[in-house]
Amino acid sequence: MKKVLITGANKSIGFETARQLLQQGYFVFLGCRDLAKGNHAVEELKHEGLSNVAAVEIDVTSADSVAAARIEIGKKTNVLDVLINNAGMSGGLPQTALGATMDQFKTVYDTNVFGVVRVTQAFIDLMKNAPEPRIVIVSSSQGSLTLANDPGSQYYHFKGAVYQSSKAALNMYTTVLAYELRDSAFKVNAVDPGFTKTDFNNHRGTGTVEVAGNRIVKYAVLGQDGPTGLFISEELNPETGIIPW
Known part of the structure; x- marks a missing residue:
């Protein structure tokens, strides 16, 4: 049975991806x-008859917490087939380039x-033991420099200096990671789940968690x-999914 770790998975898109x-x-x-x-999330899934699941405490902002999670999972398996870096935050509004604070x-x-770097580096050893390891980095089309500068883009006027720049940085990490693992069995991709209705955006989204989860899966x-090494948004490009970095 293949094994997957999903961060930020007790609710919303992460929970649906787990399901x-x-x-x-x-x-x-x-x-x-x-x-x-x-x-509580595990019990909900087990109530649905989905029993092959275990909760793991992991705060991606804490090196100690990530290390403890690695030890905990390592007690149960020496192979991790899939890592889904899903945990993320928006940072709230407003996020102007001149007004956003350093904090x-x-x-x-x-x-x-x-957080993505911490988790990926901590679990890469278990992933190298898998025959077909997969890393999915949950990103956002908001991290595309090309689309952010295109007045014709669907979300051109949705600007947030903090969130957008964090996803742009995350996309570059994805690119470099995929490059470093290019001669291995790894597949590494950045996936935008789309503008999904969750508490992440105060339920302003238009898509469902079911569709978002499917895109990640x-x-x-x-x-x-x-x-491998692609930036995917099926919301913006339903045909191939590929969007510009």
């Missing part, structure tokens, strides 16, 4: 900052960028002939 992977026969380590909330930048970057279960 869909459980339905496909994966064992899910459901990562969450609050273990009580994680255990806003530091807080958002610590989760959206540094597609790149978690890629076959050997699947792509």
Whole structure:
């Protein structure tokens, strides 16, 4: 049975992604900052008949917490097939280039960028033991420099200096990571789940968590002939999914 770790998975898109992977026969380590909330989510999934799941406490902003999660998961398996870096934060509004505070930048970057680096580096050894390891980095089309500068883009007027720049930085990390792993069995992709209605955006989104989760799952279960090093947004490009960095 293949095993997957999903960060920020006790609610919203992360939770739905966990549900869909459980339905496909994966064992899910459901990562969450609050273990009580994680255990509640696990019970909800088990009530649906999805039992191959365990909550793992992991705060991606804490090196100690990430290290402890690595030890905990390592007690249960020496192979991790899929890592989905889903945990993220918006940083709130407003986020003007001239008005956003240093604390806003530091807080958002610590989760959206540094957190992904912490978790990826901590679990890469377990992933190297998998025959077909997959890393999905949950990004946003808001991190595309090309689209942010295109007046014809759907979300051109949605500007946030903190969140957008954090996702742009995350996209570059994805690019470099995919490059470093290019001669291995790894597949590494950045996936935009779309403008989804969750508490992340005060339920202003237009898409459903079911659709968003499915978009992520597609790149978690890629076959050997699947792509790597891509930036995907099926919301903006329904045909190929590929959007410009």
